[in-house]
Amino acid sequence: MIKEYLNTDALPYCKGCGHDLIARNTTKALEKLNYDPLDVIMVTDIGCHGIIDKCLNTHTVHGLHGRSSALGAGISLGNENPDKKIIVFIGDGGTTIGLQHIMEASRLNINMTVVVHNNYLYGMTGGQTSGLTPPGFKTTTSYEGNPFTGYDICALSHTAGAAHTSRIMGVGDISDKLKKVLEVKGFSLVEVLEICPSYGVKLNPKRKLSEIVETAGKPLGEWVNDREQFNVHQGSKEKNLLEKVPVIKKVFNSYLKDPMALIVSGSAGEGVQLAAGLISKAAISSGLHVTQKGSYPVTVGVGFSTSEINLSPGKINFHGINVPDVVIITSADGLAHNLKKIEAMKGGKVFMDSSLEVPNTGAEVIRHDFRGLGARNASIFAVFYFALKTGVISTESIFQIIEEEGKGKKLPIAKIKDALSAL
Ligand SMILES: Cc1ncc(C[n+]2csc(CCOP(=O)(O)OP(=O)(O)O)c2C)c(N)n1
Ligand code: SF4
Numbered sequence: 508m509i510k511e512y513l514n515t516d517a518l519p520y521c522k523g524c525g526h527d528l529i530a531r532n533t534t535k536a537l538e539k540l541n542y543d544p545l546d547v548i549m550v551t552d553i554g555c556h557g558i559i560d561k562c563l564n565t566h567t568v569h570g571l572h573g574r575s576s577a578l579g580a581g582i583s584l585g586n587e588n589p590d591k592k593i594i595v596f597i598g599d600g601g602t603t604i605g606l607q608h609i610m611e612a613s614r615l616n617i618n619m620t621v622v623v624h625n626n627y628l629y630g631m632t633g634g635q636t637s638g639l640t641p642p643g644f645k646t647t648t649s650y651e652g653n654p655f656t657g658y659d660i661c662a663l664s665h666t667a668g669a670a671h672t673s674r675i676m677g678v679g680d681i682s683d684k685l686k687k688v689l690e691v692k693g694f695s696l697v698e699v700l701e702i703c704p705s706y707g708v709k710l711n712p713k714r715k716l717s718e719i720v721e722t723a724g725k726p727l728g729e730w731v732n733d734r735e736q737f738n739v740h741q742g743s744k745e746k747n748l749l750e751k752v753p754v755i756k757k758v759f760n761s762y763l764k765d766p767m768a769l770i771v772s773g774s775a776g777e778g779v780q781l782a783a784g785l786i787s788k789a790a791i792s793s794g795l796h797v798t799q800k801g802s803y804p805v806t807v808g809v810g811f812s813t814s815e816i817n818l819s820p821g822k823i824n825f826h827g828i829n830v831p832d833v834v835i836i837t838s839a840d841g842l843a844h845n846l847k848k849i850e851a852m853k854g855g856k857v858f859m860d861s862s863l864e865v866p867n868t869g870a871e872v873i874r875h876d877f878r879g880l881g882a883r884n885a886s887i888f889a890v891f892y893f894a895l896k897t898g899v900i901s902t903e904s905i906f907q908i909i910e911e912e913g914k915g916k917k918l919p920i921a922k923i924k925d926a927l928s929a930l
């Protein structure tokens with residue numbers, strides 16, 4: 508037996524609001540389709556229609572204004588269970604604000620249903636004109652009547668490629684019409700025309716919905732594109748990108764007892780990110796938890812390149828670094844980029860190339876000629892130096908990762924070993 512969709516009979520709208528009819532008929536249509544409430548993911552937008560969330564026994568996600576169709580599309584793309592139904596509730600205001608999201612979901616024919624609650628105005632914020640308000644309709648921002656024509660959302664969505672669009676009046680029992688829309692495989696959009704008693708009726712007295720719909724010039728009806736629904740694996744053999752991520756086994760040990768915030772920084776094109784990646788992977792192979800975040804200017808090969816690494820024997824809940832414990836600096840670009848952080852250090856260690864000016868810091872500064880093996884190898888050599896001097900991870904663990912990743916031929920391994928043994 509299907510469980511109740513609504514947990515209350517008192518829906519939170521003003522008396523006579525068309526949203527009430529849409530909510531009740533949507534749940535009725537879902538019941539007719541035998542969906543269990545927990546097989547329905549209802550994505551709502553900002554606006555009066557969106558306050559239905561708390562009354563529903565389905566899954567609910569409340570999006571930012573206009574973005575609910577993008578959220579719904581993401582949920583649909585991530586969903587592999589064909590028994591789940593993704594529905595987006597959005598107003599005419601949200602449709603205006605997030606038009607491109609609806610167009611994209613239509614173009615790709617993403618499997619979900621968008622229910623546009625078109626009450627011709629921004630209800631929740633006091634009755635302003637939206638992009639779907641018809642000409643002549645009075646709102647709190649157009650007391651003389653809207654001078655513009657509204658978007659034809661059905662035509663736009665249909666032309667973009669939606670499997671099914673339809674425009675219906677929000678009167679009487681519309682559950683069969685909604686059922687038809689909800690059954691579509693692929694992208695379906697239904698624009699339900701209604702009126703907001705609190706603003707629409709007050710500002711347009713004596714006007715009936717049927718007359719407003721007629722003068723709006725957008726016909727009722729349905730429009731179909733015979734298309735396959737979007738399949739996230741189309742054209743790709745990859746099932747899951749995460750499957751590509753290598754599993755690093757623990758083979759070494761680390762004596763790190765407390766979390767360590769480490770920054771490796773130098774110049775772009777000088778192997779900073781490679782070095783930071785090696786140290787991170789070597790740390791994982793030594794049983795540590797690691798986060799690594801690279802940062803460099805968009806202009807490739809110019810300016811600084813920096814990597815923030817957190818090493819910890821326990822779980823890491825925050826990947827940012829306010830004040831580092833250890834900093835490795837191999838060039839003037841790296842020093843300039845991290846100067847404030849280094850100056851804020853009250854302890855810890857700074858390993859820096861001997862060509863650089865020592866900054867004002869409470870950290871112990873250890874200088875060495877990292878660039879002696881060539882600018883391109885400065886960061887690689889510096890992380891080996893760090894490993895040797897601190898013992899946080901072993902140099903063997905870094906050599907092992909280099910070998911496993913087949914990077915040995917590109918790096919001056921013999922020179923690094925010689926330089927390390929001379930220390
Ligand atoms: C990006 C953004 N812009 C504006 C707002 C303010 N805002 C909240 S509700 C609303 C009107 C909603 O109108 P509509 O989408 O038509 O839904 P209705 O209230 O009519 O059901 C607006 C403009 C917001 N929350 N976010
Ligand atoms: S303000 Fe208008 S749209 Fe909002 S709940 Fe009231 S009648 Fe409905």
Ligand SMILES: [Mg+2]
Nearest residue numbers: 598599628630
């Ligand atoms: Mg509205």
